[in-house]
Amino acid sequence: MLACAAALFLPTALAAQPDAAPPAPRTRAEQTDWQATSTHADVDRFLAGLAALPHGDRIRCETIGRTVQGRPLRCVRVRAREHSPALRALVIANIHGGEVEGKEVVQILLREIALGEHDDLLRDVEFAFVPVFNADGNDEIDRGNRVDQNGPDGGVGRRHNSQDRDLNRDFIKVESPEVRALLATFASFAPHLFMDLHATNGSYHGYHLTYCTSLNANTDPALRDLMHDRFLPAVRTRMHESHGLRIFDYGNFGRSGPQSGWSTFSADPRLAINYVGLHHCLSLLSEAYSYLPFAERARATRAFVLESVRELVVRKDEVLCLRAAAEARAAELPFCFGHELAPPVQGELLVGAVDEVEIEGLGVRRIARPEFTAIQAPLRTRFVARAERTLPEAWAIVGDFPLVAQVLRAHAVPVFTLGAPVRARTEAFVVRELARQRAPFQGHRLVRLGGELQGGEHELPAGTLVVPARHGLARLAAQLLEAESDDGLATWGFFDGALHRADETDGLGYPVLRLLEPLAEDALRPVAADASVFPALVPYEPAFGSAEPRNDPPPHDVAVVVEVAEPGKRLATRGFEAEARFEGRVLRYRVGDAAVESLDALGNALASASTSGEGTAPPPAVALVRRGRGVRHPELVAACAALQSAGVRKVLLWPDWIE
Numbered sequence: 001m002l003a004c005a006a007a008l009f010l011p012t013a014l015a016a017q018p019d020a021a022p023p024a025p026r027t028r029a030e031q032t033d034w035q036a037t038s039t040h041a042d043v044d045r046f047l048a049g050l051a052a053l054p055h056g057d058r059i060r061c062e063t064i065g066r067t068v069q070g071r072p073l074r075c076v077r078v079r080a081r082e083h084s085p086a087l088r089a090l091v092i093a094n095i096h097g098g099e100v101e102g103k104e105v106v107q108i109l110l111r112e113i114a115l116g117e118h119d120d121l122l123r124d125v126e127f128a129f130v131p132v133f134n135a136d137g138n139d140e141i142d143r144g145n146r147v148d149q150n151g152p153d154g155g156v157g158r159r160h161n162s163q164d165r166d167l168n169r170d171f172i173k174v175e176s177p178e179v180r181a182l183l184a185t186f187a188s189f190a191p192h193l194f195m196d197l198h199a200t201n202g203s204y205h206g207y208h209l210t211y212c213t214s215l216n217a218n219t220d221p222a223l224r225d226l227m228h229d230r231f232l233p234a235v236r237t238r239m240h241e242s243h244g245l246r247i248f249d250y251g252n253f254g255r256s257g258p259q260s261g262w263s264t265f266s267a268d269p270r271l272a273i274n275y276v277g278l279h280h281c282l283s284l285l286s287e288a289y290s291y292l293p294f295a296e297r298a299r300a301t302r303a304f305v306l307e308s309v310r311e312l313v314v315r316k317d318e319v320l321c322l323r324a325a326a327e328a329r330a331a332e333l334p335f336c337f338g339h340e341l342a343p344p345v346q347g348e349l350l351v352g353a354v355d356e357v358e359i360e361g362l363g364v365r366r367i368a369r370p371e372f373t374a375i376q377a378p379l380r381t382r383f384v385a386r387a388e389r390t391l392p393e394a395w396a397i398v399g400d401f402p403l404v405a406q407v408l409r410a411h412a413v414p415v416f417t418l419g420a421p422v423r424a425r426t427e428a429f430v431v432r433e434l435a436r437q438r439a440p441f442q443g444h445r446l447v448r449l450g451g452e453l454q455g456g457e458h459e460l461p462a463g464t465l466v467v468p469a470r471h472g473l474a475r476l477a478a479q480l481l482e483a484e485s486d487d488g489l490a491t492w493g494f495f496d497g498a499l500h501r502a503d504e505t506d507g508l509g510y511p512v513l514r515l516l517e518p519l520a521e522d523a524l525r526p527v528a529a530d531a532s533v534f535p536a537l538v539p540y541e542p543a544f545g546s547a548e549p550r551n552d553p554p555p556h557d558v559a560v561v562v563e564v565a566e567p568g569k570r571l572a573t574r575g576f577e578a579e580a581r582f583e584g585r586v587l588r589y590r591v592g593d594a595a596v597e598s599l600d601a602l603g604n605a606l607a608s609a610s611t612s613g614e615g616t617a618p619p620p621a622v623a624l625v626r627r628g629r630g631v632r633h634p635e636l637v638a639a640c641a642a643l644q645s646a647g648v649r650k651v652l653l654w655p656d657w658i659e
Contacts, residue, residue: 025049036154065181068162070542097137097157102197206350206372214277220326261378338386344378392514431509557620563628619647
């Protein structure tokens with residue numbers, strides 16, 4: 001079945017011209033009959049091979065940033081030279097390193113374009129593709145990752161990036177260099193359609209793929225209605241009629257099973273799909289059903305991308321008109337908060353089933369059965385807001401918050417400082433409730449505030465950050481700065497040191513004031529970009545920073561190699577993202593001529609390496625770390641942290657991804 005499905009992706013141009021030279025590149029998945037997936041280096045080689053194809057001049061590959069470990073983030077721009085498209089579409093894949101079909105599909109689509117296909121779309125659409133967004137996580141390929149997924153047998157990457165963060169939960173706090181790079185590309189490219197390609201391993205349903213658009217109530221209502229009521233129903237029909245594929249709104253069954261209904265996931269803009277809606281961009285989440293074979297998931301994903309872009313072209317005039325109107329009225333619409341699922345609507349739901357196959361030492365693989373059952377059940381596929389509030393003229397952030405200023409800049413929200421003190425009429429948020437989540441989530445204890453607004457006047461000192469609210473991204477600014485935002489900067493702890501309940505302070509309990517009258521423009525100074533304020537979340541940095549890697553190592557005082565001495569036996573885990581556990585696993589740490597097998601001993605070996613003939617020398621200032629094959633990222637982090645604990649000031653990571 002896999003081989004037959006793979007044949008669906010062979011380019012038609014090659015079939016017609018078997019002697020054509022040079023041959024079109026094939027993805028790693030195609031080369032292996034869908035038993036393996038592409039590494040970052042595989043994708044780079046594939047992209048390089050497109051230039052020699054008949055229409056390779058339509059494709060331009062750019063580096064838009066670098067990952068935590070220094071891998072280049074590739075963005076592939078596609079435009080037919082003979083046209084000036086009115087529409088732009090940005091498609092990203094592999095935001096989760098184990099969800100790999102989108103990465104293969106993007107390569108296949110690029111090859112098809114380089115061979116002269118899809119001219120009907122290129123007349124109206126300019127594309128930007130990011131085939132491997134989580135490049136570090138992608139290359140942590142292991143057979144034990146996402147064991148329950150139906151292939152590829154050769155293993156897939158890990159969900160998180162090298163900061164151990166889920167990139168699809170980072171679109172408010174923007175802690176990762178990957179998301180900051182994508183937001184800069186988003187701002188410059190200004191897409192009309194954004195697609196985020198995933199695979200889901202949730203409820204046992206009867207669909208090839210489920211989808212979602214922006215669910216946040218601060219998305220312009222006309223754009224939300226377009227997607228829910230007209231755009232997606234048309235795509236759904238064509239997917240069935242033209243491809244024989246069943247698709248439906250993304251979600252899961254209730255706890256009591258299918259009869260209890262089907263509910264979608266979240267309206268929080270920490271997720272990319274909800275976030276981009278705040279930029280007046282049509283957004284689509286694609287979730288291929290992970291219990292289908294790998295090649296079948298790719299076939300469904302490819303069809304969904306093409307049919308969605310076709311629908312964008314069909315509705316070109318409507319999309320352009322609605323987007324312009326959304327930007328014009330953004331500041332006039334209220335800010336919505338207190339999201340909850342909308343009342344259910346009765347509808348048809350396809351219920352599937354799976355077979356379970358035990359994979360020794362790893363866990364259980366689930367394989368979708370071909371049969372399914374249609375039932376009537378309550379469907380909850382949209383969110384509504386319990387409350388709303390008129391926007392102010394601007395927000396003033398009182399205090400020293402350089403990181404907040406740079407996060408706002410990363411979001412393309414205008415931010416200024418006051419050049420001189422100003423007295424202004426304001427509303428302050430009086431904090432009555434301040435709750436912090438007990439368990440950390442993505443490295444943070446999430447914050448929830450309750451209270452009310454209180455009018456008054458405040459003296460704003462020079463240097464106060466000011467964020468206007470009369471522009472096209474006003475509701476995004478409100479999402480970030482309003483105290484009662486479901487998912488704002490306060491949620492992620494950006495104001496923690498300045499938060500106080502009303503019974504604990506006479507001053508501001510929340511450091512963001514709502515300004516009720518405009519400030520003079522000549523009183524405002526634009527904030528300059530300063531990426532240095534973003535903190536690193538790993539105990540190492542790439543050996544070459546933003547420069548291209550070289551064969552010669554950078555200056556360092558000591559070299560450390562982390563390698564696997566005994567791989568041990570991997571124990572089966574529950575949950576597709578559970579951290580791997582091993583029995584009998586041993587790591588070895590080499591420092592010069594010494595080789596030790598514990599982190600405690602690593603510190604001693606480092607001290608020995610620093611010993612001079614007549615005494616001891618201080619710990620080395622710079623250590624260059626090389627990771628051996630099979631060393632898992634948490635093990636690498638632990639070794640680098642141990643070096644820092646032993647007194648090393650800077651740990652440089654050699655790029656093990658260079659082949």
